[in-house]
Amino acid sequence: QQQVKQSPQSLIVQKGGISIINCAYENTAFDYFPWYQQFPGKGPALLIAIRPDVSEKKEGRFTISFNKSAKQFSLHIMDSQPGDSATYFCAASMRRAGTALIFGKGTTLSVSS
Amino acid sequence: DAGVTQSPTHLIKTRGQQVTLRCSPKSGHDTVSWYQQALGQGPQFIFQYYEEEERQRGNFPDRFSGHQFPNYSSELNVNALLLGDSALYLCASSLGSLGGNQPQHFGDGTRLSIL
Numbered sequence: 071q072q073q074v075k076q077s078p079q080s081l082i083v084q085k086g087g088i089s090i091i092n093c094a095y096e097n098t099a100f101d102y103f104p105w106y107q108q109f110p111g112k113g114p115a116l117l118i119a120i121r122p123d124v125s126e127k128k129e130g131r132f133t134i135s136f137n138k139s140a141k142q143f144s145l146h147i148m149d150s151q152p153g154d155s156a157t158y159f160c161a162a163s164m165r166r167a168g169t170a171l172i173f174g175k176g177t178t179l180s181v182s183s
Numbered sequence: 184d185a186g187v188t189q190s191p192t193h194l195i196k197t198r199g200q201q202v203t204l205r206c207s208p209k210s211g212h213d214t215v216s217w218y219q220q221a222l223g224q225g226p227q228f229i230f231q232y233y234e235e236e237e238r239q240r241g242n243f244p245d246r247f248s249g250h251q252f253p254n255y256s257s258e259l260n261v262n263a264l265l266l267g268d269s270a271l272y273l274c275a276s277s278l279g280s281l282g283g284n285q286p287q288h289f290g291d292g293t294r295l296s297i298l
Contacts, residue, residue, distance in 0.1 A: 076225075078254065102284035113187070113273050113281035121284075159225050165283050170216065170239055171275075173225030 073097055074162050076174025083181050089147040093160035093178045098141065100162040104171070105134065105145045108157045117158075118145075150181045185210055187290035195296045196264050204259045204293045208276030214238075215236040216287060217249060220271040224273050230255050233279045261295075269297045 075094045083089045093103075101122055108116035120127045120134040120143065127134045133146040147154055157178050161171040188207045196202050208215050214233045218226035228241035231249035251257045255276075261268055271294050275287040 085247040104238070104286070106289075113291045116286050116288065119286065150214075163284050169214075169277070169279070169284050169287070170231060170241060171218075171226070171287060172228070175225050176223075 073172045074160060074174045076160050076177060078177060079175070079180045081180070083150045085150065085152060085181055085183045087150050087181075089154065089179055089181070090144060091158050091160070091173045091179070092106065092142065092144045093174050094140075095143065095162050097162075097164065099164045100172075101165055102163045102169075103133075103134070103136065103143050104161050106159045106161065106173075108159065108176075114159060138160045147179075150179075152181050152183050155181050165174055187274055187288055189272075189274050189290040191293060192291070193294045193296075195298060197280050197298050198264055198266060200264050201262045202264060202295065203262065204261075204272050204274075204295070206257045206259070206276075206290060208257070208274075209288050212276035212288070213255050214277045214279030214285075215251060215255065216275045216277070217257070217259045218273040218275065218289075219243075220273055220292070222242050222270070224229050226273055229259070238279075251268030264297050266297050269295060271295075 104119035105117045108114045130147045136143045157176045160174045216231040217229040220226040230240040235251045246262045248260045271292040273292045275289045277285040277287045
């Protein structure tokens with residue numbers, strides 16, 4: 071059973087456009103939702119994270135939108151740049167069961183110039 | 184400020200062999216988690232070490248074992264290697280003493296290939 075479902079699997083966006091990646095989760099006990107960016111040959115790098123007591127968090131060009139009732143959260147990348155081309159993973163964890171991250175399957179983003 | 188470092192970067196083994204991977208956490212971090220990332224997939228949690236003890240374990244067989252040393256560095260050991268163990272093994276560190284969900288910072292991993 072996949073606890074965190076991520077879509078789309080791949081995404082192509084024009085330079086300057088908005089990239090949107092979505093994730094859905096099943097377990098309402100999850101209380102921490104980070105997004106990671108991974109370039110080929112590198113480990114995942116933490117981009118931004120949110121907790122369920124807020125509906126939106128923004129850091130620079132990256133925004134997380136969180137919908138607790140729908141059990142969904144999404145990553146928005148504004149003014150997408152070729153340097154943003156990478157694989158993005160959403161994840162979730164629950165404090166009461168330790169802090170293991172449960173990852174989605176990833177979205178490969180290509181930003182064309 | 185050194186980030187998470189892992190060694191070796193690449194490793195080739197044959198079926199049935201044993202392997203040890205190493206991880207040094209980010210400066211100031213006391214908790215180490217290990218993940219397995221198959222090609223084209225998201226990382227899967229193996230286990231986590233805090234205060235030199237295994238604090239949490241994912242759905243991996245006993246062939247996977249680990250250790251944490253007093254300086255917070257960690258090792259991942261895999262026995263009786265199978266072809267399916269071929270993957271990128273990632274180490275992540277965090278500050279567990281603060282409690283709750285703290286940001287986990289990943290190293291660049293060890294690419295393990297089983298022939």
